[in-house]
Amino acid sequence: MKLSEAWTLYEQDRQLDGYSPYTLKSYKLQSRLFIEHVGDLELEEVDFRMIKAYLAKDAARLKPSSLANRMKYFKAVFKWALYEGYISHNPAAKLRDPKMGKRVPKAMNEESIETLRESCETPLEHAIIEVFFTTGCRIGEVARLQRGAIDWEDRSMKVIGKGDKEREVYFTVKCAIWLKKYFNSRKDTNTSLFVTERKYKSEGGQPRPMSIAQLRWVVKRIARRAGIENVYPHKLRHSYATHLLNNDAPLEVIQSFLGHSKLETTRIYAELSGERRRQLYKKYF
Incomplete structure (x- = not known):
């Protein structure tokens, strides 16, 4: 073969x-x-x-x-x-992963988050920033979200994460307000949570579900307007986790919210927040 x-x-x-x-x-x-x-x-x-x-x-x-x-x-x-049974031995069995230094995720401080929010110009932009920052979802999870996944009463959404695992994420009142404003501004029948700003003739004059690349581009557009460099959706996810940590959320809870399969992955955030370390220093020294 x-x-x-x-x-x-x-x-x-x-x-x-x-x-x-x-x-x-x-x-x-x-x-x-x-x-x-x-x-x-x-x-x-x-x-x-x-x-x-x-x-x-x-x-x-x-x-x-x-x-x-x-x-x-x-x-x-x-x-x-x-x-x-296609081969008699595995030639890749001896491969060993290269030694990697510990990578500390980068997060945005609260001032930068607020600047990003204030730089949004449309309900779509506001809704995208709020969903990423207040749910902590991965970009692929957001791209797959459907409007029907929202529970407005509990302010929650069911997302499909890595390994096809479903989890419930939550969002704030501010996020709910901007999502409703965004949905009210839409005239299409697409069931996706976010759709393209452009309409396509091939789709009967309807927009398409927003792709990962398009979601990333909208976040970059807002960041450029805000004058903030190096902003991307996963950085908003890191910022979400750091915000939880700074507000004394247990690592096990953050793990559940982020959809991490291993606590060790979440534990990286315990080494991330300078603000949290300063708080603990002042408390114990």
């Missing part, structure tokens, strides 16, 4: 297993790049030295995290191929 055939079968299997389309898109790119480098070889022809040489050629210019992401493709596909 050739590498290209193996990828097709792997992708089909993982789609049936409910794997994230974003993960599969990333793996598909790595599959294409590897085949372009070594050719469409038979699976059994691929050995550890070949994989290591391919990874090493760009190692100097890649961040350790990017290199680790490339390794994930090899580990996943060849582990699957071994399990399915």
Whole structure:
């Protein structure tokens, strides 16, 4: 079985297993790049030295995290191929993730958040900023949200997170107000939470669901207007977690709100907030 055939079968299997389309898109790119480098070889022809040489050629210019992401493709596909009986040994079994320094998520302070809010000009912009900051959702979760997922009475929404796991997130009164203003400004019948500002002839003059790239662009647009650099949706998620931490929310609660499967992931935020550290210093010293 050739590498290209193996990828097709792997992708089909993982789609049936409910794997994230974003993960599969990333793996598909790595599959294409590897085949372009070594050719469409038979699976059994691929050995550890070949994989290591391919990874090493760009190692100097890649961040350790990017290199680790490339390794994930090899580990996943060849582990699957071994399990399915397409190969007799796993050439990626010896791969070891590169040593990565501890990454501290970047967050915005409250003044920057308020400046961002004041720079919004439309109900759409206000609603997007409020949803990201007050729910702590990932951008992919927001892109998939439907209007029907909202419980107005509890001010909550059901989102589908990583691993196709459903969780309930909550939003503030301010967020609810801007969402209602945004929905009242819309004349379309699209069920998506956020839709494009542009209408498409191919859609019968209706807007389309807003994509991840479009959501990111709107946040950047607001940030440029506010004069704040390096703002992106995931930074608003970090800011949400930091806000909770600064207000004495237990890590287990923050873990649940963020949809982290491991507490260790959430624990990073305990090392993040300078404000929280200052508060504790004043309390105990």
